[in-house]
Amino acid sequence: MKRLFKNAEVYRDGKTEIEDILIDGTTGKVEKIGRSLSDAEAEEYDLTGKLLAPGLVDIHIHLREPGGESKETIETGTQAAARGGFTTVCAMPNTRPVPDSAETIDELQKKIKKNAVVRVLPYAAITERQLGKSVTDMQTLSERGAFAFTDDGVGVQTAGKMYEAMIEASRLNKAVVAHCEDNSLLYGGMLHDGEKARELGIKGILPASEAVHIARDILLAEETGVHYHVCHVSAKESVRVIRDAKRAGINVTAEVTPHHLMLTEDDIPGDDANYKMNPPLRAQADREALIEGLLDGTLDFIATDHAPHTAEEKNMSIEEAPFGIVGLETAFPLLYTHLVETKAVPESQLLDWLTKKPAEVFQLPYGEITEGGYADLVVIDRHKKQRVDTENFLSKGTNMPFNEWELTGWPVMTICEGNIVWNEKEEKVR
Ligand SMILES: [Zn+2]
Numbered sequence: 001m002k003r004l005f006k007n008a009e010v011y012r013d014g015k016t017e018i019e020d021i022l023i024d025g026t027t028g029k030v031e032k033i034g035r036s037l038s039d040a041e042a043e044e045y046d047l048t049g050k051l052l053a054p055g056l057v058d059i060h061i062h063l064r065e066p067g068g069e070s071k072e073t074i075e076t077g078t079q080a081a082a083r084g085g086f087t088t089v090c091a092m093p094n095t096r097p098v099p100d101s102a103e104t105i106d107e108l109q110k111k112i113k114k115n116a117v118v119r120v121l122p123y124a125a126i127t128e129r130q131l132g133k134s135v136t137d138m139q140t141l142s143e144r145g146a147f148a149f150t151d152d153g154v155g156v157q158t159a160g161k162m163y164e165a166m167i168e169a170s171r172l173n174k175a176v177v178a179h180c181e182d183n184s185l186l187y188g189g190m191l192h193d194g195e196k197a198r199e200l201g202i203k204g205i206l207p208a209s210e211a212v213h214i215a216r217d218i219l220l221a222e223e224t225g226v227h228y229h230v231c232h233v234s235a236k237e238s239v240r241v242i243r244d245a246k247r248a249g250i251n252v253t254a255e256v257t258p259h260h261l262m263l264t265e266d267d268i269p270g271d272d273a274n275y276k277m278n279p280p281l282r283a284q285a286d287r288e289a290l291i292e293g294l295l296d297g298t299l300d301f302i303a304t305d306h307a308p309h310t311a312e313e314k315n316m317s318i319e320e321a322p323f324g325i326v327g328l329e330t331a332f333p334l335l336y337t338h339l340v341e342t343k344a345v346p347e348s349q350l351l352d353w354l355t356k357k358p359a360e361v362f363q364l365p366y367g368e369i370t371e372g373g374y375a376d377l378v379v380i381d382r383h384k385k386q387r388v389d390t391e392n393f394l395s396k397g398t399n400m401p402f403n404e405w406e407l408t409g410w411p412v413m414t415i416c417e418g419n420i421v422w423n424e425k426e427e428k429v430r
Contacts, residue, residue, distance in 0.1 A: 001025040001026070001043065002022065002023065002024050002025065002031070002039055002041050002042035002043070003022075003023050003025065003042055003043050003044075003045065003415075003418070003420075004020060004021070004022050004023075004037060004038070004039055004042040004043070004044045004045070005020060005021045005022075005023070005045050005047050005052060005377075005379075006020050006037075006044055006045065006046050006047060006048075007020065007046060007047055007048040008020070008021065008047035008048075008050055008051070008052035008379070009047075009049075009050065009051050009052065010033070010052045010369065011051060011052065011053040011054070011347075011348065011351055011369070012033075012054070012368065012369040012370070014348055014352075015348070016051070016347075016348070018035075019033055019034060019035060020033070020034060020035065020036065020037040021033050021037075021052065021369070021377070022037050022039055022042060023375035023377070023415065023418045024375070024418055025375075025418040025419050026418070027418065028374060028375055028417030028418040028419075029372055029373065029374060029375055029418065030369060030370065030371055030372065030373055030374070030375045031371070032371060033369070033370075033371050045413075047379060049381075049383075050379050050380065050381055050382075050412070051347075051379070051380040051381075051382055052369075052377055052378075052379055052380075053085075053351050053355065053369075053377070053378050053380060054351075054355040054356070054366070054367050054368050054369050054376060054377065054378070055085065055086065055087025055088065055118075055355070055366065055367075055376030055377055055378050055414065055415065055416060056084070056085045056086040056087065056088075056331075056332065056354045056355055056378060057086070057087070057088045057089075057354065057355055057358045057359050057364070057366055057367050058081065058086050058088070058089045058090065058303055058304050058306070058328065058331075058354075058358075059090045059177075059229075059255060059301070059303045059358045059361075059362065060090060060092065060152070060177075060231055060232065060255060060257075060303035060304065060305050060306075061077065061081070061089045061090065061091060061092065061303075061304060061305070061306040061307075061328065062077075062091070062092045062094065062305075062306060062307045062308065062324070063077040063078070063089075063091045063092075063095075063120070064077070064095065064308060065077075065095065065111060066095050066096060066097065066107070066108070066111070067095045067096025067097065068095060068096070070310050070396075071308045071309050071310055071313075071396060071397060072308040072395060072396045072397055073115065073396070074091075074111055074112055074115040074116050074120065075115040075116070075117070076394060076395055076396050077089075077091075077306070077308070077328070077395060078115070078116040078117045078118045078120060079117055079394040079395075079422075080306070080326070080328040080329050080393060080394045080395035081117075081118050081306075081328045082117050082118050082394075082414045082416070082421040082422035083328075083329050083394050083411065083414070083422045084328040084329045084330070084331055084332060084411060085332050085378035085380065085411035085414050086118060086328060086331075086414070087118050087119060087366070087376035087377075087378070087414060087415070087416040087417075087421075088118065088119045088121065088359075088364065088366050088367075088376065089118060089119070089120055089121070089328075090120075090121045090122075090123060090147050090148075091112075091120050091121070091122050091123060092123055092150065092152040092153065093122070093123045093124055093125045093130070093150065093151075093152070094130060094151075094152060094153035094154075095108075097129075098125045098128075098129050098130050099122055099123070099124045099125060099141070099146070100124060100125040100127075100128050100129060100130070100136045100141070101128075101136070101137070101140075101141075102137075102140050102141070102144055105122065105124055105141055105144045105145065105146060106144055108122050109122065109144065109145055117416070117421045118414075118416045118421055119366075119376075119416060119417070121145075121147035121364075122145065122146065122147060123146065123147050123148055123149065123150050123152070123177065124136060124138070124141035124142075124144075124146035124147075124149055125149065125150070125151055126149045126150060126151045126156055126161075126162075126165045126176065127151055127156060127161060127165070130151045130153065130154055132151065132154070132156050132157050132158065132161055133161070134161075135161060135164050135165045135168060136149070138165070138168045138169060138172055138174065139168075139172060142172050142174055146174070147362075148169075148174050148175040148176070148177050148229070148362065149165065149169055149174060149175070149176050149177065150176070150177035150178065150179065150231070151178075151179060152177065152178075152179040152231055153179060154179060154181065154183075155178065155179050155180055155181040155182060155183065155213050156178070157182070157183055157184075159216055159220060162176075162178075162216075162217060162220055163220050163223070163224065166220055166221060166223075166224040166226040166228070167224050167226075169226050169227075170224050170225050170226035170227075174227075175226070175227040175228070175229050175362060176217075176221075176226050176227070176228050176229070177229045177231060178213075178214075178217055178228065178229065178230055178231060179231050179232075180210050180211075180213035180214045180217065180230060180231070180238070181209055181210060181213060181278070181279070182208075182209050182210075182212050182213045182216075183209075185206050185208055185209035185212060186205065186209055187203060187204075187206075188203045189203045189204045189205030189206065189209070189280075190202045190203055190204075190205070190276065190280075190318055190319055191204060191205065191265065191268070191276070191280050191281075191318065192204060192205055192207075192265045192280040192281060192282045192283065192286075193205055193206050193207070194265050194282070194283050195265065195266075195283075196265035196266065196268050197265070200268075200270070200271060200318070202318055202319060205278075205279070205280050207234075207235035207236070207237050207238070207282065207286070208237065210233075210234060210235050210237075210238050210279055211235055211237035211238045211241055214230055214233075214238050214241050214242065215241045217230075218241065218242070218245040218250055218252055221245075221250055221251060221252055222245075222248070222250045225251065226251065227251050227253070228250075228251060228252045228253075229252070229253045229254065229255070229361070229362075230242060230252065230253070230254040230255070231255060231303075231305070232255060232256065232257050232260065232279055232303070232305050233254050233255065233256050233260075233290065233293070233299060234260050234279035234280065234281075234282050234286060234290070235279070235282055235286050235289075236282075236285055236286045236288075236289035236290075239289045239290060239292070239293040239298055239299065240289075242254050242293070242298050242299070243293065243296075243298040246297075246298060253300045253361045254293075254298070254299045254300055255299065255300065255301055255302065255303040255358075256290050256293070256294060256299045256301075256302055256303075257302070257303060257304060257305045257327070258302060258304060258327055258330075258331050258334050258335055259277065259281065259305075259325060259327065259401070260279075260281065260282070260286075260287065260290055261287065261290055261291060261294075261302070261335070261338075261339070262334065262338055262402075263275075263281045263287075263401065264281055264282060264283055264284050264286070264287050265280070265281050265282060265283060266284065267281065267401070268281065271317050271318050272318070272401075273314045273315070273316060273317065273318050273320075273321030273399070274314060274325065274399055274400055274401045274403075275318075275325075275401050276318050276321055276322075276323055276324075276325075277305070277307070277323050277324055277325050278323035278324065291344070294353065295345070300353075300357050300358070300361050301352075301353045301354070301357035301358045301361065302331070302335065302353045302354055303358065304327035304328055304331050305324070305325075305327065306326050306327045306328045306395070306397075307323070307324025307325060307326065307397070308324070308326050308395055308396055308397020308399065309321075309322050309324055309397060309399050310396075310397075311398060311399075314399040324399070325397075325399050325400045325401065326390075326393070326395050326397040326398070326399055326400050327400065328395060329393055329394065329395060330388055330400070330402055330405075330407065331354070332354065332378075332380065332409060332410070332411055333386075333407035333408060333409045333410050333411075334402060334405070334407055335350055335354075336350065336380075336382070336407070336408060336409030337407045337408045337409060340409070341408060341409070355367040355368065356368055374417055375415055375417060375418040376415065376416055376417065377414070377415040378411050378413070378414050378415070379411065379412050379413040379414075379415075380409055380410070380411050380412065381409070381410055381411075381412045382408070382409050383408070384408065384409070384410040384412065385406060385407070385408045386406070386407065386410055387404055387405070387406050387407075388400075388402050388403050388404060388405045388406075388407060389403070389404070390403045410424075411424075412424040412425070413425075
């Protein structure tokens with residue numbers, strides 16, 4: 001079916017102009033962009049006053065399936081993504097089983113094909129069962145559609161294994177995507193090693209546990225020439241190490257999460273596991289360094305690290321509950337309200353961090369609106385004001401610190417490959 005979006009404020013090529021867009025649900029592509037378009041066959045939508053942007057791209061989410069279906073499934077996670085305006089999401093491999101062989105990744109691809117409502121690109125593990133002991137058969141996994149390689153959830157502890165993985169990933173022209181955490185520097189920490197942890201009597205996580213690992217990997221990336229991507233940067237020391245590496249011409253990229261941009265340890269109200277994530281919320285100086293790093297290009301884009309858990313698991317104390325918060329359904333309005341509305345960042349910049357930049361870094365043909373390109377689109381109502389209500393989430397996970405925050409700039413329709421996958425008017429996902 002063809003659809004014609006009329007009078008939208010279309011964001012493309014770095015600027016916003018009022019245009020019409022004709023898309024084709026059969027080919028999944030954008031057929032035409034222009035003024036006063038008409039098409040007898042097409043269903044028309046008047047988008048006067050609405051922003052029409054490329055579908056958002058999230059390089060880092062956890063769908064939990066297979067093995068963690070009580071936390072999230074491919075179906076519920078991608079429904080949450082659709083509602084949040086995301087049309088491409090990359091699923092982390094810390095599932096059971098881990099996608100670390102032809103068999104496990106084939107099985108995962110089948111489930112994605114059957115149940116996903118938006119595009120899911122699966123990661124494969126760097127090491128078998130993510131144990132850090134032996135590097136996976138990366139060539140086979142690449143051939144079966146692995147998006148990139150990561151052991152996210154844990155860091156690859158020994159330099160030697162990381163070095164071997166980088167050599168092979170580099171040969172296959174795939175990225176190594178790293179959760180950076182040196183376990184020998186953890187000392188049982190649960191929150192950032194700062195004031196709040198001391199106040200609550202909880203052991204702290206040193207910034208060095210992240211930064212030391214990044215520094216090690218960056219030297220290995222220099223040695224091997226691999227594209228090395230750092231997950232969820234949280235500490236100012238990490239930003240500095242990445243900045244220096246980029247200046248030295250090393251092929252490193254990095255992401256930052258909305259929660260690390262929004263919150264610090266000072267926001268943790270007490271023993272509330274909705275504030276427990278890995279890496280932890282750090283100090284104000286770290287938060288400022290992350291924003292500065294994004295603005296100067298040291299950090300390349302934003303990714304949610306959407307990490308659902310069951311209510312029972314998260315109702316425990318910080319010391320007992322698992323790490324992680326959800327983020328797909330609130331990422332855009334959260335960032336729009338607190339970065340764009342406050343004039344800290346132009347709208348175009350925020351959109352690029354959520355669309356074009358992640359696609360560019362991983363050489364994906366998404367994240368931009370072009371004639372003949374994928375009809376992956378999100379319609380955003382910049383004036384829509386609404387309180388976050390986790391009870392209403394499509395995600396099974398409600399674990400997050402932003403419940404009841406009043407936010408502006410909500411996605412109201414999401415289109416993936418020419419099909420409407422979320423429409424607020426109908427309160428429904430495809
Ligand atoms: Zn991680």
